[in-house]
Amino acid sequence: MKKPVYLDYAATTPVDPSVAEEMIKYLTPDGIFGNPASRTHAFGWQAEAAVETARRQVASLVHADPREIVWTSGATEADNLAIKGVVAGRTGVHVVTSSIEHKAVLDTCKWLEQHGVEVTWLAPDREGRIRAGQVLEALRENTVLVSLMLVNNELGCINEIAEIGRLLREHGVLFHVDAAQAAGKMPVDVSRMPVDLMALSGHKVYGPKGVGALYVRRSPDVRIEAQIHGGGHERGMRSGTLPTHQIVGMGKAFLLAQDGLEAEMAELENLRETFMSGIEGLSGVTVNGSQDCRVPGILNLSFDGVDAESLMLGLRDLAVSSGSACASATIEPSYVLRGIGLSDEQAHRALRFSFGRFTTKEEVAFASSQIVDVVSRLRAVR
Structure with missing residues (x-):
């Protein structure tokens, strides 16, 4: 056939051959297969060093501090962590999003609605874009989060994230952006946009499936509640043994994306x-x-x-x-x-x-x- x-x-995207070649080094008995959380021997130290190198590579593509990168299983989990993490434990709050977001955002916001959170659903224009003026009109005194994608996954259109981000910074409202379709396909700079939380995916950038990251701004600190508990990994924001080979693959993929x-x-x-x-x-x-x-x-x-x-x-x-x-x-x-x-x-x-x-x-x-x-x-x- x-x-x-x-x-x-x-x-x-298919995994870039050089990414696959790098990943295999972290799987086999003669490679660096240790648990990155094992702090008592060289196997763990080497794995942790590889994870931190990848963290720097991912951060570099979006111009973030490596300490602002939290590993997840993909952009879907990153979206969930960002949105639920901001709202968790708060009552009487309001969230703004659009009607054409990725399902990871739509379904999460619908779930919030079922649990007492008010959600405003913005309608895009004919070009598939959300304008800053729409966001401004939707803000309320109890608005805690706006969630919008940078690039629409079906249309490829780009939202005016920088203008919206500056507007929200002035009003003290947190801004979450799904950048799964943007990273590696256009320049992304979290400091210039500006955003507070950004979801990233490995497999959209010629890396492996099953790994992603959430950018969480540190200056000043953005506080989110963990959604997965059990060990306090990733500075308490996302517990679970880190898949070294996948993380290394995502780091290598982001490095290639930045260079080319x-x-x-x-x-x-x-x-x-x-x-x-x-x-x-x-x-x-x-x-x-x-x-x-x-x-x-x-x-x-x-x-x-x-x-x-x-x-x-x-x-x-x-x-x-x-x-x-x-x-x-x-x-x-x-x-x-x-x-x-x-x-x-x-x-x-x-x-x-x-x-x-x-x-x-x-x-x-x-x-x-x-x-x-x-x-x-x-x-x-x-």
């Missing part, structure tokens, strides 16, 4: 232009989300007269998505696309194409030609 062309990098960020962004933009040039003769194609404020690697398109499920069945040689991988168990139209004003019918016609480090121009040219052929064929038999 011919291997499909992978254009679903927003769902997950500018060149990779330029290459992804070239791939996007090649793809769009290949389908320019196809009528009835709409780009969903902002065409200006976006990362280059994510492209969401609607095709008039063709539903996404039929199109994906016809595109057997392409691996693409009709929405977020975290919502793929449902046949409902994308809540993100409906959130920016698309009808159910329009949302059902949309596909997400996402390019990455190992995508080639030949693959993109092949993909665009396949799309033109299949869309044309499906329209002809309507």
Whole structure:
């Protein structure tokens, strides 16, 4: 069977070979396999040193202090830790988020609502962005947290996080940002944005699955309640034995992302232009989300007269998505696309194409030609 062309990098990225090579050093008997929390022998000391090196590498990509990085099992746990950790033990408080956040934020905020927390759900504009003015209008005296993503996982559009962050800093409201789709795909600087809590993912940046991190600002200290207890690891914010090999992998992946960020962004933009040039003769194609404020690697398109499920069945040689991988168990139209004003019918016609480090121009040219052929064929038999 011919291997499909992978254009679903927003769902997950393959582990970079050099990352995998580094990780294996921390698994086997002749490697550094000790428990980083074991302080009485060299096996533990070496593992702890590796974890701290990775902590510095992750912090460096987002311009944070290494002491502000808390290891988690992924961005979903980091989002939960941030949001629940701020609200825990407080009554009569108010949280602001948007209706098109990742499920890790949406479901967490819905859970808070069930437990007495007031939540304001902001509606994005047609481009899929939340504006600072909307956030300002939503603030109340009892607002303790605003949670918004930096880059939308279905649209690729970028929120004006820096402006919102400055606004919230003036009002003394904590700001949590899900940056799973942003780190390694655009410059991220937590001091300039500014934010208080930021969720990061390993597997979106050519690292392993099952590891992530939460940035927790230290100056002044942001206080959050732990959600996992049992040993007081990670300065009491997240207990559990640290998976050294995964953490080392995430650190190496973030180091590679930092070193190659500018060149990779330029290459992804070239791939996007090649793809769009290949389908320019196809009528009835709409780009969903902002065409200006976006990362280059994510492209969401609607095709008039063709539903996404039929199109994906016809595109057997392409691996693409009709929405977020975290919502793929449902046949409902994308809540993100409906959130920016698309009808159910329009949302059902949309596909997400996402390019990455190992995508080639030949693959993109092949993909665009396949799309033109299949869309044309499906329209002809309507």
